[in-house]
Every structure is written in structure tokens, then in C-alpha cells.
Amino acid sequence: MKGHLLSTEDLSRDDALVVLDTAERMARVAEASVRKLPTLRGRTVVNLFFEDSTRTRTSFEVAAKRLSADVINFSARGSSVSKGESLKDTAQTLEAMGADAVVCRHPASGAPHRLATWVRGSVVNAGDGTHEHPTQALLDAFTMRRRLGRVDGLAVTIVGDVLHSRVARSNVWLLTTLGASVTVVAPPTLLPLGVSSWPVEVSYDLDAVLPKSDVVMMLRVQRERMSAAFFPTEREYSRRYGLDVDRAATLPEHALVMHPGPMVRGMEIASAVADSARSTVVEQVANGVSVRMAVLYLLLGGSGEVS
Amino acid sequence: MTTNGSGQSWVLRQVRPLGGDAVDVLLADGVVAAWRPPGSTSPDSEGLPLGTTVLDTAGLIMLPGLVDLHTHLREPGREDAETVESGTRAAALGGYTTVFAMANTNPVADTAGVVEQVWRLGLDAGHCDVRPVGAVTVGLAGERLAELGAMATSAAEVRVFSDDGHCVSDALLMRRALEYVKAFDGVIAQHAEEPRLTAGAQMNEGVMAARLGLPGWPAVAEEAIIARDALLAGHVGSRLHVCHVSTAGSVELIRWAKAKGWQVTAEVTPHHLLLTDDLISSFDPVYKVNPPLRTAADVAALRAGLADGTIDCVATDHAPHALEDKETEWAAARPGMLGLQTALSVVMETMLIPGHLDWAGVADRMALAPARIGGLPRPAAEGWSSIAVGAPATVTLLDPSPWRVVEADTLASRSRNTPYAGRSLPGAIRATFLRGRPTVLDGKVV
Numbered sequence: 001m002k003g004h005l006l007s008t009e010d011l012s013r014d015d016a017l018v019v020l021d022t023a024e025r026m027a028r029v030a031e032a033s034v035r036k037l038p039t040l041r042g043r044t045v046v047n048l049f050f051e052d053s054t055r056t057r058t059s060f061e062v063a064a065k066r067l068s069a070d071v072i073n074f075s076a077r078g079s080s081v082s083k084g085e086s087l088k089d090t091a092q093t094l095e096a097m098g099a100d101a102v103v104c105r106h107p108a109s110g111a112p113h114r115l116a117t118w119v120r121g122s123v124v125n126a127g128d129g130t131h132e133h134p135t136q137a138l139l140d141a142f143t144m145r146r147r148l149g150r151v152d153g154l155a156v157t158i159v160g161d162v163l164h165s166r167v168a169r170s171n172v173w174l175l176t177t178l179g180a181s182v183t184v185v186a187p188p189t190l191l192p193l194g195v196s197s198w199p200v201e202v203s204y205d206l207d208a209v210l211p212k213s214d215v216v217m218m219l220r221v222q223r224e225r226m227s228a229a230f231f232p233t234e235r236e237y238s239r240r241y242g243l244d245v246d247r248a249a250t251l252p253e254h255a256l257v258m259h260p261g262p263m264v265r266g267m268e269i270a271s272a273v274a275d276s277a278r279s280t281v282v283e284q285v286a287n288g289v290s291v292r293m294a295v296l297y298l299l300l301g302g303s304g305e306v307s
Numbered sequence: 308m309t310t311n312g313s314g315q316s317w318v319l320r321q322v323r324p325l326g327g328d329a330v331d332v333l334l335a336d337g338v339v340a341a342w343r344p345p346g347s348t349s350p351d352s353e354g355l356p357l358g359t360t361v362l363d364t365a366g367l368i369m370l371p372g373l374v375d376l377h378t379h380l381r382e383p384g385r386e387d388a389e390t391v392e393s394g395t396r397a398a399a400l401g402g403y404t405t406v407f408a409m410a411n412t413n414p415v416a417d418t419a420g421v422v423e424q425v426w427r428l429g430l431d432a433g434h435c436d437v438r439p440v441g442a443v444t445v446g447l448a449g450e451r452l453a454e455l456g457a458m459a460t461s462a463a464e465v466r467v468f469s470d471d472g473h474c475v476s477d478a479l480l481m482r483r484a485l486e487y488v489k490a491f492d493g494v495i496a497q498h499a500e501e502p503r504l505t506a507g508a509q510m511n512e513g514v515m516a517a518r519l520g521l522p523g524w525p526a527v528a529e530e531a532i533i534a535r536d537a538l539l540a541g542h543v544g545s546r547l548h549v550c551h552v553s554t555a556g557s558v559e560l561i562r563w564a565k566a567k568g569w570q571v572t573a574e575v576t577p578h579h580l581l582l583t584d585d586l587i588s589s590f591d592p593v594y595k596v597n598p599p600l601r602t603a604a605d606v607a608a609l610r611a612g613l614a615d616g617t618i619d620c621v622a623t624d625h626a627p628h629a630l631e632d633k634e635t636e637w638a639a640a641r642p643g644m645l646g647l648q649t650a651l652s653v654v655m656e657t658m659l660i661p662g663h664l665d666w667a668g669v670a671d672r673m674a675l676a677p678a679r680i681g682g683l684p685r686p687a688a689e690g691w692s693s694i695a696v697g698a699p700a701t702v703t704l705l706d707p708s709p710w711r712v713v714e715a716d717t718l719a720s721r722s723r724n725t726p727y728a729g730r731s732l733p734g735a736i737r738a739t740f741l742r743g744r745p746t747v748l749d750g751k752v753v
Contacts, residue, residue: 087636109509109520110590111636129638131520168512169520193525194517 004116004123007132008174022294040069046099047073050106061101065291091118122299130164137170139291143280152179157209159185160219167260187228210250217258218269244270316356318348321365324664334700337743370670372404372701376678377622384413389627389721395434397719399746401647402703402736404435410442411472417442417453419461424464434746441465443484447473460493466682469496485545494546504528511599524599526554537564549573553598555608560619572680574622577608577653592640594631614663617745620676623650627722645725652732689712706735
């Protein structure tokens with residue numbers, strides 16, 4: 001892999017497969033009695049989170065610790081972070097502390113790209129604005145591969161607020177790179193105008209797409225989108241694009257239901273569906289640690305074989 | 308309002324007016340005093356005033372001094388980013404002899420006092436004429452008209468009014484402004500941006516924005532306002548000037564408005580003639596500008612519009628920003644780019660070299676047309692319209708042959724936000740004369 005993981009758009013098929021294969025080996029570490037590898041001993045991983053995300057931060061923290069790295073949680077959330085100076089100041093601080101890797105979550109699209117020009121260490125994009133969330137896509141692909149044996153040739157349907165979703169973008173690039181055919185489903189207001197240039201099918205009709213889907217990935221829909229007139233009411237959204245029990249029943253038997261979390265139960269997904277056997281929601285969390293271990297391992301060139 | 312040229316006289320030996328045949332041009336008493344046969348003039352030639360300096364200007368192109376309808380000089384208020392002194396130095400080095408200073412300073416140029424202050428600072432700096440633009444509405448707030456008449460009758464003689472940076476989005480207020488300034492032959496220069504359609508917008512809405520996850524600034528937000536304002540200008544018979552046209556659709560609308568016979572003029576920036584939104588994939592805020600960089604199709608339409616006169620002129624929208632306002636993540640950065648010292652080069656690359664305009668066309672789009680639109684007072688306006696004998700000696704001389712790599716650190720601006728850093732551009736300004744007085748000689752500020 002190159003020095004940073006900023007997006008899946010520029011991730012080659014070979015690099016993506018190396019991450020997934022490495023993650024498979026990391027997953028075995030998690031299943032072992034001693035769940036720790038010495039490979040990143042003496043290396044420093046900084047979790048730089050400008051946005052609250054306990055789930056993602058914890059996942060990276062666990063991943064780094066399982067590789068024996070020193071972890072610093074640098075929560076930069078607060079009133080001053082909306083100003084750009086603090087991003088550069090923070091970058092200089094991290095430089096001075098000798099961070100080997102910076103895991104960056106930021107509300108502004110492209111912030112990790114800027115950071116990467118200011119620090120020597122590797123930057124891992126842990127979600128930037130409405131741009132990308134590459135490790136989420138990698139863990140989603142990993143989850144599909146573990147459950148269904150492959151990604152190549154799968155029909156994956158991504159449903160919801162594609163316009164504002166970094167998870168959707170990262171998945172579109174990664175899954176198509178890995179050979180899946182992707183359909184995005186949303187009300188037209190929640191699709192970017194340029195979606196026609198994406199390597200995906202576009203549909204406004206969830207019911208038509210579900211029976212042909214091997215995987216359906218539900219995206220969180222924030223209630224505040226309603227006030228900006230993206231859709232009329234929560235109920236109408238839920239009725240047209242929510243995955244309720246009846247809709248889920250039209251999926252093929254083997255089909256998976258995925259959600260990057262946090263879910264809005266009753267909005268985009270019914271509780272019964274989220275907790276059903278075809279749901280991978282909890283598995284995705286576990287797989288997230290394996291994938292993030294793989295990414296840190298590969299970027300930091302950890303020493304020693306992973307058995 | 309301004310001093311006449313110095314007593315010194317100059318001969319521009321073998322210079323090529325508008326790129327035509329070489330001639331020796333005598334500048335004396337602040338005017339173009341004579342055209343003499345090429346190469347015939349030496350310091351001891353007969354008929355020259357005492358103390359005439361003969362410059363070897365063989366191969367240089369002579370143009371009327373350039374006029375920029377759209378410059379942000381940042382003073383008062385953001386002297387860390389630019390001052391009238393530093394901005395007008397950049398202007399002179401870029402071949403400009405007049406700049407129109409936008410009103411979005413702090414305090415806003417919405418009173419006679421502020422516009423006179425800016426005007427006087429320009430006079431003191433002396434690098435070029437500074438014509439303040441007055442705000443249309445108090446504090447650029449878009450709520451009530453500023454004292455347009457007081458600014459018009461002030462020493463600054465304001466004729467161009469603009470809330471640039473903000474759109475006069477209220478249709479009734481825009482109508483009133485257009486009507487009101489007719490009393491003193493003013494023009495409203497509109498920043499065409501329907502604010503409801505661009506809330507939070509970060510870049511051109513389209514393929515790149517979809518990829519990069521940046522909120523889109525749709526072309527229709529510009530075009531809807533242009534259409535509305537053209538209709539208003541037609542309805543009340545007033546002059547409308549459209550700032551920084553950036554989309555193919557806007558060019559079509561302006562073409563339509565002109566075909567109706569309405570008094571609508573428009574400008575395009577150098578960066579919209581050259582750069583496209585795919586540069587933003589680096590997330591480098593040096594490419595952040597408002598209106599945003601658009602697509603290659605828009606660039607082609609803008610060049611065609613400038614070539615056929617649909618777009619009347621080039622205006623730089625020179626917008627200096629302090630380092631801390633640009634060395635940030637994309638969303639936190641301020642929009643704007645430097646432009647004064649690169650404008651002519653970009654126009655050469657995008658219009659002259661591809662054959663869309665000849666030198667006379669460049670002179671029209673960068674000097675004569677903006678002077679007309681800006682209502683430069685006579686006799687200066689006549690001078691702009693000609694570099695013939697008798698015209699004010701307000702000219703710029705450039706060497707068209709060299710290509711130079713733009714280096715941000717060598718620009719005269721206090722800021723460094725040029726999108727052309729590292730890029731090679733054609734042409735170099737060698738000298739600029741303002742009413743017979745050199746402001747730039749040998750590529751350096753006098």
C-alpha cells in the first residue's frame with residue numbers, strides 16, 4: 001500500500017485484496033487465546049477525531065493495541081476546530097510528537113488529504129465529511145466475503161442518503177473495483193447530481209431492486225435532512241425507502257442486510273430486520289477491528305509474520 | 308482628479324502598437340505626442356523635448372493601459388492580506404492602470420467617507436488609478452440601499468455599485484437599485500448567486516462534487532439571477548453588469564439579453580477561462596473561489612462568449628487571502644484567487660494564442676470595454692479608447708515571447724494564493740505608463 005489510506009477511489013484491486021487477506025489473518029488473532037501481536041511495538045498511532053465517533057475511534061484503538069502500538073487519543077472536538085488553523089496546528093503538534101500514523105476523522109471533506117501534506121506519518125481517513133470512509137467500506141467488503149465467500153459478482157444495493165454519505169462513496173468505489181455490481185436507491189433529492197458518472201445503477205424503487213440483491217446496505221438518514229426539504233416527512237421516507245419486515249421478506253434467502261451504524265431503528269430499518277439472522281450489523285463491528293489492524297499493519301510495515 | 312504626467316518624455320523605440328507594425332512612439336506632456344518611423348529616433352534626434360529618454364522597446368507590444376473592473380484591495384480592514392499600496396503595485400506590474408476596488412472591506416464601502424478614503428489611498432500610492440466601487444446595500448446586508456448618490460457625487464465619483472461577495476437577491480431591491488443609479492449614469496454590478504440554492508456550497512455541482520463529497524454550487528443559482536436581472540434591467544431601462552460569469556448557460560442568457568437590446572454587460576475572470584473543477588481533487592483550497600471553477604464545457608463557452616463579445620471584458624476578481632485563510636481544510640478556507648499579475652498571461656494563453664482574439668481584441672476586452680462599463684470620466688475615457696496621437700500616454704508594454712513559471716513568493720501582493728504557482732504562462736509586462744509617467748519600467752515598479 002501507499003503511504004496513506006485516504007480513499008477507496010484510488011485503491012487498486014490488488015491493494016484492496018491484500019488488505020482483505022491480511023484482515024483475514026488478523027481475524028484469527030482475535031479468535032486466539034492471546035489476542036495481541038507484537039508487530040507495532042514502539043510505534044505511535046494517534047486517533048485524531050474532530051467529530052464524535054466512539055464506535056470508529058474505539059475500533060481503531062482496539063486494532064492498534066492488538067498490534068502493540070502506543071495509542072494516543074487526540075480529541076480535537078470543540079469550538080475552535082471549525083477554523084482551519086487548528087488542523088495545521090494539530091498536524092504540527094503530531095509531527096513534534098512523532099506520530100507514525102494518524103487516524104483522522106473530520107467533518108470537512110478532504111481534511112485528511114490536507115493533513116497528509118503536513119505530516120510525515122501515514123494518514124488513515126476515518127471518515128471525512130461527506131467524502132469517504134475507506135475502512136468502513138473495507139470492513140463491509142470483508143464482511144461480504146466472509147459471509148458469502150466472495151465480492152466479485154455480487155449484486156449490492158445501497159439505500160438511503162447517498163448524497164451525504166461517505167460510506168456510500170467508499171463502498172461504490174471499492175465494491176466496483178472488486179467486481180460487484182452496485183445499485184444505489186434513494187429519493188432523487190438524496191442522490192448527487194453527478195451520480196450518473198458513477199459506475200452504478202440508479203433506482204428510485206426499492207421494491208424492484210430487493211429481489212435481485214445479494215446484499216442490501218442501509219444508510220442512516222438523519223432526521224434533520226427533513227428540514228432542508230430533502231423529503232416531506234419521516235413517515236413517508238420510511239414507507240418508500242425503509243427496510244421493513246415485509247420488504248426484507250422479498251430478498252433472496254442468502255441475502256445480507258448491512259448497516260454501518262448507528263442505526264435509526266424504525267426509520268431506515270425495522271428493528272426486527274436489524275436483529276434478524278441475515279443482518280450483519282454486529283459482525284461488521286468485529287470485522288472492523290480486523291480490517292483496521294490490517295490497514296495499520298500494512299501502512300506501518302509491521303515486522304514479523306502474522307500467523 | 309489626478310495629476311498630469313511628469314515633465315519627462317519617453318520614446319518607445321520600435322514598439323508594436325496592438326501588435327501591429329513597429330513604430331517609434333513619443334510620450335510627452337502626458338500624452339502620446341507623436342508616432343515616428345520605426346528605428347528613426349535616437350536621443351539626439353530633432354524635435355524631441357529636452358531630457359527625453361529613448362527606450363529600446365523592439366518587439367514589445369503596446370496596449371492601452373489595462374482596466375480591471377473587479378479587484379479586492381482589502382483595505383480598510385484586512386491589511387494583512389492586501390493594502391491599496393500592495394494591490395496597486397501588483398496591478399501596475401500586471402499592466403493595469405486603473406482598478407475598481409470592490410466594496411466588501413471592513414468597514415464596507417457603503418458611504419462617501421469610505422469610498423473617498425480608498426480613492427485617496429490609491430492616489431497616494433500612485434501605482435495606478437483606483438476607482439472605488441460602492442456597496443449597493445448598507446453593510447452588504449441586502450436590506451436597504453446605501454447612499455448611492457452621495458458616493459456618486461463624492462470625490463471618488465463612484466459609478467459602479469456592487470455587493471460583490473453577496474448577491475442582491477431581493478428582486479425589488481435590485482429593481483430599485485437599477486433604477487436609482489440611472490440619475491448619475493451608474494451601473495449595478497451583480498454577483499449573481501441565488502443564496503437559497505448555494506447554502507453551504509463548496510464547489511461546482513456536478514461530477515466532481517459527487518465524487519469529492521462537497522456540497523454543490525449549481526450553475527442554475529447563477530443563471531436564475533442573471534435571467535431575472537436581465538429582465539429587470541430591460542423593464543426599467545437600466546444598465547446591468549454581471550460579475551464573474553462562470554457557466555455556459557450564463558453566456559447564453561447574456562447573449563439573449565443583448566439580442567433584446569437591453570443594456571447588459573458581463574465580465575469573465577482569467578481563472579474561469581483556464582481552470583476547471585477537476586483540480587479540486589487535491590482538496591487544495593487555492594482552487595476555492597466563488598463562483599467556483601466549472602467544467603471544460605463551461606470554459607469553452609466562456610472563451611467563445613468573450614471572443615464574440617457576448618462577454619464584454621475580462622476582470623480579475625483579484626482576491627487576496629492571508630495564509631491562515633487558505634492553509635486549511637477545504638470547507639474552512641475563504642474563496643478567492645490572486646489575479647492581477649497573471650491576467651494578461653492567462654488571456655494570452657486562453658484567447659490570443661488559440662486565435663480567439665487578436666491583440667486589438669485583447670486591448671478591447673481588457674482595457675477599452677471595462678473603461679466604458681466603469682464610466683471612466685472624460686477625457687480619460689477617450690484616452691482609453693485609443694493609443695493614437697493625442698491620447699493620454701496610459702499604456703502598457705509587454706514582451707509576448709517568454710514563458711515564465713509563476714512563483715507565488717515573487718508576486719507583489721501581500722498574499723500568496725495564486726492558483727498558477729508552478730504553472731508556466733506566456734508573456735511578461737515590461738513597462739506601464741500612467742498619463743506619461745512610468746509606474747513600471749523593465750518589469751519593476753518605479
